[in-house]
Amino acid sequence: MSSELVQVTDLERNYKRGKFKIAALNAIDLTVKKGEIVGIVGPSGSGKTTLLNVIGGLGKPTGGHIAVDGEDLSELADKDLTHFRLHKVGFIFQFYNLISTLSAIENVEVPMTLAGVPKPEREKRARELLAIVGMEQRMNHLPSQLSGGEQQRVAVARALANRPPIILGDEPTGDLDSKSAKKLMELIRNLRKDTKTTFILVTHDPIVVEGCDRVYSIRDGKITKEFTQTDINHFKMSQGKDSLEELLV
Template sequence: MSNSIVVELIDVHKTYRLGRVEIHALRGVNLRIGKRAFISIMGPSGSGKTTLLNIIGTLDKPTKGKVLIDGVDITKLSDKELTRLRREKIGFVFQFHNLIPVLTALENVVLPMIIASVPREERLKRAKYLLKLVGLEDRMDHRPSELSGGEQQRVAIARALANKPSLILADEPTGELDTENSELVMKIFREAIVEESATAIVVTHNPLVSRLTDKIYYLRDGKIVNEEIIKK
């Protein structure tokens, strides 16, 4: 059973300290997410969504509790081991795409594979495949400024998939998009899960977006207060 669980959080707390003030961003989160799951985390602003996603993505550490990725407790790993795990297993998509403006769509998707020492032929082939997957085969030579917001976000998704992550983490990926582009982006996440056997966690405060996933976890004041399976 346990090998089908990609992410497990056990009683995760996160307290930020600002001078003498303590902010309890997470107050005991328990979560188990299986392989190939497509889930969303919904909650109002300040409920701890970004903190939770950053902890799952090893960008931040919990104050208390355990975080297991593929059965490994990441709170016990060194910074070097964390960097490696992040590079090999996790693909991030943010609200603002963070593409490199001087690079073309193709070059932006190739970049993480250069960092991971993927051979030239192979990385070009994969980047083209991924841009085709997100419907941008005829936009590969465009720079981000020559693409629409929705297209830029699709390039960012292709980039996140470059190193075949088992886990895709997206923080408000449709925050800047209209309904049509939001639906398209969510459809691409689903295709990526199927084609790449990945798991995706999407953070959003948009109910229309969360309903396009298979399961919604509701976060409030740093706690999961409800979960809902979406019927198809």
């Protein structure tokens, strides 16, 4: 098998709005290797969330191909797509999306419950995951009793629950102060090192960009630039001089 975990070829995603067709994604080609941390940047409305959702099996492409971990998503039947979403991808969102009536540990158990993992096993794994993200002391707290950074670490533990090879983040630091954002990026880099999990992170945040191995810039549904590690290092060195907007968009 090739080392490419995600292969997107000539991807197109249209939305219909009344009589009009909106081309949210247009001729997108990209690849992500196992264990990479890849960023996606671009202005509002450029198609970042649409792209992430298509990779995560939440929206079907209207053209082109997308393969994740050897599965061609356009060929999967609905029931296989449900299995794909449960086992192949984990999601983290800007506003954490934890269930407010469930404790931290219960939130982490949710994907395992859906996958049919028996209670003792899912409790054990949820505890282990909360320890990995540094939240084991707070496992019985409700989301409202946790800070934003703490809630996002619980959301990362939840995303890891069924051991997906890939985690997709839509503005994961968008609601965090810079200290919590740095801590989250550190956690993501450690997870990549320890578990070889692959991350694709949509972001506007320089802290996230600095922690990526590669970054794609998209505009009007098309990839306009690809930034390598060298470009990202240059960006790091020039902090304060080059703004993210000047450099990436």
